[in-house]
Amino acid sequence: MSIRDLTIAYEGKKVLEDVNLEIKENEIFGIIGPAGAGKTSFLKCLNRMDIFAPEMQVTGEIVFDDVDLLQMRNVYELRRRIGVVFPLPVGLPLSIYDNVALAPRLAGIKKKRQLDEIVEQCLHRAALYDEVKDRLSSLGSLLSGGQQQRLTIARALSQEPELLCLDEFSIAVDPVTTMRIEDVLKELRSETTIVLVTNLVQQARRLASRTAFFHEGACVEVNDTEELFTGEVRDQRTRDYIEGRFG
């Protein structure tokens, strides 16, 4: 996926300007930056959630599989191929099974056996299966916060997305669950591309192969993660943020 000259504005006020970056296949791409840097707005564009916010204006190009997403008509197909996990887990008030089976069902899969298989496999991949296998029919919204977050990941995986975006997934989750989810993401790297927006600098360092630093509506620097953290200083602001001097 390559992003060219992406600019996002809310009612004329620019929140992100001229972002240019490449996301390579099967990598974990980290995005770090202080609050209000435009990270979440950026993610919204990747699966075209911007069309539900009429005040949001997006210009530029997001090329994915040789198609410019911003010109694309069939956003439903697009959202099946690009999954998003939000900061606060949303366990829909459906059973655990139905939560995961929702997307395949919406896409027209009806066979019980096929659905069973998808649900089990996705819960496994999100490291949740062992905890919930005996109560798949109980409500997903009654799980603990950390379990719900993994349920959301399982739900996002149910369509075999080629790109999985996670927006500060560890905000509502305890450290142990965070580590478990991080392990899940490392496993997933072999199958899918991951864009990880995070407010934890060290999380990006642990997981991402390359990282971008967003600051005040601009993409300041994109580099190999280790290079960004320990290499030669290219932009003083990046280094200051990483070392905790602001943000």
Add this chain to the structure above:
Amino acid sequence: MAATADSLAFPQDAFAASDTDARKETVQRLFRLLFGLMTLLLILPVALILGTLIYKGGPAISMEFLFSAPTDGMTAGGIFPALFGTIWLVAVALLFSVPLGIAAAIYLSEYAPNNWLTRMINLCIINLAGVPSIVHALHGFGAFVLFAGMGTSILAASLTLAIMTMPVVIVAAKESLQAVPQSFREATLNLGATRWQTIVTVVIPNAITGILTGVILEVSRSAGETAPIMFTGAVFFLPFLPEGLFDQTMALSLHLFVVSTQIPGVPEETPYGVALVLISLVLLMNSISIAFRMYLRGKKKW
């Protein structure tokens, strides 16, 4: 030992109520009492009405009263044609207003862009709710009875009731649709669902209890209204039951008006009996919906 007692005395002093605290507490108690009494006062009219009706109308109620037609110039006999007619009128009114009202609510809550047209529609709905029932009656007479050529009939009367009660359904349904968290919609849309799939799978199941509340309110109101049906389909006296939508019918509310004011020589308990049946009918329908709502709410958790 003495030292311990001294050190315990200090915290007690520290938490003693100051004058301001005492005054604050008095004022707060006063208002709790005041508002509590006002709330209790609300029960009074309900208790009085029901009590009077049961006391005075109770003796009139019998199987014969419920299931036979009025006789002797309506001074004797039962109320069956009126009871039957009211159920007809409410049922047909629901048939029109519920699907239409819910459809409008879904459009306004889920699809409508925030522009002048939507605001205008919302304003119209609020104004429609404020139109007096006698105006609805005259409108129904002009539009359905005369212009559409339905004549005075159940259909015309029910349509008039439907128009009158639709705003209640729309507003209640819209409010409960909007009470469904936005994050549920976003989560579903993110999975590649269309708006319609989102509405069907996530929004409506979580709003259904509130929508039912609107329907309950509508049932209560349309069963009790007299003016709108007086010119459009309900009649003074009809010795037989209506057979179709284009027949006229008797109705409980109009019958109550007739036996209490228009006919001399009606036994005293009859009007009370009619009122008791009318109010019981409404309460019965309400309790069925409330029970259904509680059943649905028991299944919903978030």
